[in-house]
Amino acid sequence: MRLSFITLATAAAVVNAAVDQSATFVNGTIIGGLQSPPSAWAQAIVQGAVYQAAVKSKHESLEFQQLAVSHAAHNALLWVFHGTRLYNPVDAALRAVIPLIGLDPNSDKGKEAARYGQIAASKVAHARSDDKITNFVDFTYGPKEPGVYQQSPGSNPFPDTPQARFVTPFAALGDISRFRAPPPPKTNSKEYETQLLYVKEQGSLNSTVRTPYDTDTAYFWRESSITGWNRLAGAVVGNKLATKVVESAKFYAQLNYALANAGFASWDTKLAPRDRHPTPHDLGRLGRDVSDASWTPLLRPTPSHPDYVSTHSTFGGAAAAVLRAWNGGSDAINATLSSTVALDNRGTITRTFTSLRAAAEENSKSRVFGGIHFTFAGVEGIKLGEKVATETLKKFDDYWDRF
Numbered sequence: 001m002r003l004s005f006i007t008l009a010t011a012a013a014v015v016n017a018a019v020d021q022s023a024t025f026v027n028g029t030i031i032g033g034l035q036s037p038p039s040a041w042a043q044a045i046v047q048g049a050v051y052q053a054a055v056k057s058k059h060e061s062l063e064f065q066q067l068a069v070s071h072a073a074h075n076a077l078l079w080v081f082h083g084t085r086l087y088n089p090v091d092a093a094l095r096a097v098i099p100l101i102g103l104d105p106n107s108d109k110g111k112e113a114a115r116y117g118q119i120a121a122s123k124v125a126h127a128r129s130d131d132k133i134t135n136f137v138d139f140t141y142g143p144k145e146p147g148v149y150q151q152s153p154g155s156n157p158f159p160d161t162p163q164a165r166f167v168t169p170f171a172a173l174g175d176i177s178r179f180r181a182p183p184p185p186k187t188n189s190k191e192y193e194t195q196l197l198y199v200k201e202q203g204s205l206n207s208t209v210r211t212p213y214d215t216d217t218a219y220f221w222r223e224s225s226i227t228g229w230n231r232l233a234g235a236v237v238g239n240k241l242a243t244k245v246v247e248s249a250k251f252y253a254q255l256n257y258a259l260a261n262a263g264f265a266s267w268d269t270k271l272a273p274r275d276r277h278p279t280p281h282d283l284g285r286l287g288r289d290v291s292d293a294s295w296t297p298l299l300r301p302t303p304s305h306p307d308y309v310s311t312h313s314t315f316g317g318a319a320a321a322v323l324r325a326w327n328g329g330s331d332a333i334n335a336t337l338s339s340t341v342a343l344d345n346r347g348t349i350t351r352t353f354t355s356l357r358a359a360a361e362e363n364s365k366s367r368v369f370g371g372i373h374f375t376f377a378g379v380e381g382i383k384l385g386e387k388v389a390t391e392t393l394k395k396f397d398d399y400w401d402r403f
Contacts, residue, residue, distance in 0.1 A: 071117025154301030203371025297371025317385025
């Protein structure tokens with residue numbers, strides 16, 4: 001079972017004529033996009049439901065298993081968005097693949113498989129119904145001084161999902177604050193000044209020093225990390241799990257549990273009282289010696305959350321760690337991925353990756369070249385993601401069904 005992820009949001013499991021299990025994302029324009037932690041949270045819920053259905057139906061035929069996990073993904077996806085604007089596209093995605101599965105949905109076995117999936121999705125929804133993702137957590141910006149996080153031009157007036165740092169982690173990971181990254185460099189340090197000047201030069205919209213390749217790096221990795229790393233996972237796994245429904249469902253549940261937990265941990269560092277760290281744009285406007293009110297990042301607008309740590313990098317570190325574990329501990333891969341970039345009408349960019357670590361590091365550097373993160377935010381973000389993913393994998397077999 002190979003999951004391929006093609007747009008933003010989260011998955012409804014489908015199959016193709018070769019009985020190759022896949023997952024189709026609902027188009028991001030339909031849902032309007034999701035902030036970083038909720039996007040990972042949503043995908044973890046769907047993949048948890050898929051794995052639950054796969055485990056419960058593992059003694060049935062391949063077609064039965066595929067129909068069961070397809071219904072699980074369908075119902076979990078609709079629960080995540082509570083049906084808003086999504087019934088038609090999600091229903092259509094499921095309807096399109098039912099004939100490819102080969103099991104008559106109106107037969108006794110077809111109805112039984114659907115029920116397996118529906119029960120699986122319901123179990124996950126019940127478990128996550130009070131996980132604090134919907135709680136309101138207030139936020140107040142600090143004084144407009146160097147080193148204090150502020151709203152960036154063009155971003156939302158209220159930071160993205162401050163409650164995410166309090167959301168219950170997946171697989172009973174426990175207190176997420178124990179992973180909190182160390183403090184960033186002091187804003188009056190030489191290290192800080194060096195990195196500030198670097199990102200201002202490299203990350204500017206009109207940079208004269210950033211190379212065309214590095215500009216494309218910023219564009220290539222701009223898409224949702226959850227979408228991008230699931231797509232890269234599909235390219236790495238290929239057809240190896242094409243008819244192994246349980247094994248494939250477990251892998252993608254592990255990947256997306258780790259991604260979700262990494263998002264919560266990143267938000268804990270970002271929004272801990274001591275660490276509401278300014279973005280490069282904040283320092284461009286507020287720094288004593290380098291203020292430049294006209295400075296604009298390549299990737300605009302600046303996201304509506306503090307710089308440290310880079311959640312994009314945290315996701316990359318977590319995903320690479322899960323893929324590395326699946327790959328027998330090896331970083332070596334051979335995966336080609338394309339990304340179609342609407343920003344600045346850049347178009348399609350294609351990259352081939354031969355190392356998981358190199359992919360995670362390039363993903364991290366993309367935010368510096370995009371002008372929205374400092375290098376140290378990316379370096380520590382990768383470390384944080386790796387730690388969270390490693391611990392998630394350790395707990396997965398015993399606690400995955402606590403969701």
